[in-house]
Amino acid sequence: AAKSSQRGSIRFYSHDLTARARERMEFRNSLRAAMTNKEFCVYLQPKIRLSDGKMMGAEALVRWQHPTRGLITPDHFIPVAEELGLISAIDMQVLSILCRYLEVWQPHLVPEQRFAVNLSALQFNHEDLVQTISDTLQQNRCGTEHLELEITEGVLLVHCEHLANKILQLKQMGFTLALDDFGTGYSSLNYLSRYPIDVLKIDRSFITDMNTSRSSQVLVKTIVSMARNLNMKVVAEGVEDEQQSALLQSYDVELAQGYLFSKPIPIEQFAQCYNLPEIIND
Ligand code: C2E
Ligand code: MG
Ligand code: MG
Ligand code: MG
Numbered sequence: 001a002a003k004s005s006q007r008g009s010i011r012f013y014s015h016d017l018t019a020r021a022r023e024r025m026e027f028r029n030s031l032r033a034a035m036t037n038k039e040f041c042v043y044l045q046p047k048i049r050l051s052d053g054k055m056m057g058a059e060a061l062v063r064w065q066h067p068t069r070g071l072i073t074p075d076h077f078i079p080v081a082e083e084l085g086l087i088s089a090i091d092m093q094v095l096s097i098l099c100r101y102l103e104v105w106q107p108h109l110v111p112e113q114r115f116a117v118n119l120s121a122l123q124f125n126h127e128d129l130v131q132t133i134s135d136t137l138q139q140n141r142c143g144t145e146h147l148e149l150e151i152t153e154g155v156l157l158v159h160c161e162h163l164a165n166k167i168l169q170l171k172q173m174g175f176t177l178a179l180d181d182f183g184t185g186y187s188s189l190n191y192l193s194r195y196p197i198d199v200l201k202i203d204r205s206f207i208t209d210m211n212t213s214r215s216s217q218v219l220v221k222t223i224v225s226m227a228r229n230l231n232m233k234v235v236a237e238g239v240e241d242e243q244q245s246a247l248l249q250s251y252d253v254e255l256a257q258g259y260l261f262s263k264p265i266p267i268e269q270f271a272q273c274y275n276l277p278e279i280i281n282d
Pocket of ligand 1: 045060061062073074075078087090091094118119120150180181204237238239240257258259260264
């Protein structure tokens with residue numbers, strides 16, 4: 001315990017700091033090790049077509065199977081991974097795993113089904129982003145026709161030619177491009193006409209608020225009609241109850257994701273659930 005003297009308190013405080021610093025360092029080291037030990041796994045959350053309840057693809061969400069702490073969700077390690085420069089490797093590992101499944105799922109999919117991965121905003125600072133993605137596809141003999149890339153609004157905020165080129169190249173490779181967490185970022189909508197975005201994913205916060213807020217309903221309706229006029233599709237994120245689902249259907253929202261339909265589940269379980277082939281040896 002801390003001594004009452006000034007000196008003692010200071011010593012106690014610095015000891016406490018050291019413990020936290022050590023824990024942080026251990027967390028960082030275990031994150032680095034997780035790469036080589038293949039501790040990341042892919043969960044999929046289905047995207048559901050509201051008109052008939054069919055699964056029209058899914059979003060890949062990374063999880064970290066930590067040797068002692070159990071399953072860790074991305075919010076707890078993505079920021080650290082970004083800081084350590086590990087995020088690109090993690091995103092490519094997720095894409096790789098998804099590609100391996102898509103190769104065997106391919107014959108069972110309908111053309112409109114899309115499987116999405118999230119790209120960290122930081123990746124767009126890398127000169128070799130497009131090359132890295134195309135290498136990953138090639139290593140797994142995977143085409144882009146069922147693949148979607150989710151990027152966040154923040155990426156598009158600062159317009160520059162490098163960014164525009166990267167996005168255009170990804171589009172030309174055949175990826176579907178989705179804007180994640182739409183509506184939470186920035187007030188200027190200029191970028192929507194500047195980039196070849198195919199899908200707007202309406203942020204969960206709007207969907208949650210629809211039940212109690214008339215103005216959130218108006219906002220969602222407005223986003224939907226704007227998307228339609230710009231020839232974009234809409235996915236509603238975080239649909240948790242029937243009331244939200246019914247409202248979205250009345251606005252002609254095509255696709256929805258959320259706990260009402262399914263939580264994210266391990267990719268093997270997703271395969272079983274939707275009668276898709278499983279990969280036996282890994
Ligand atoms: P996101 O891309 O917006 O993903 C949606 C998040 O909402 C997921 O959290 C998902 O589990 C959660 N969610 C889905 N439906 C519901 C619902 O009905 N209710 C509630 N309360 N939550 C719902 P998760 O898996 O914890 O991921 C959090 C964020 O981490 C993601 O947000 C994404 O930005 C990031 N992330 C996840 N996987 C990756 C990845 O492989 N690479 C990168 N760079 N980021 C990732
Ligand atoms: Mg996402
Ligand atoms: Mg989102
Ligand atoms: Mg999010």
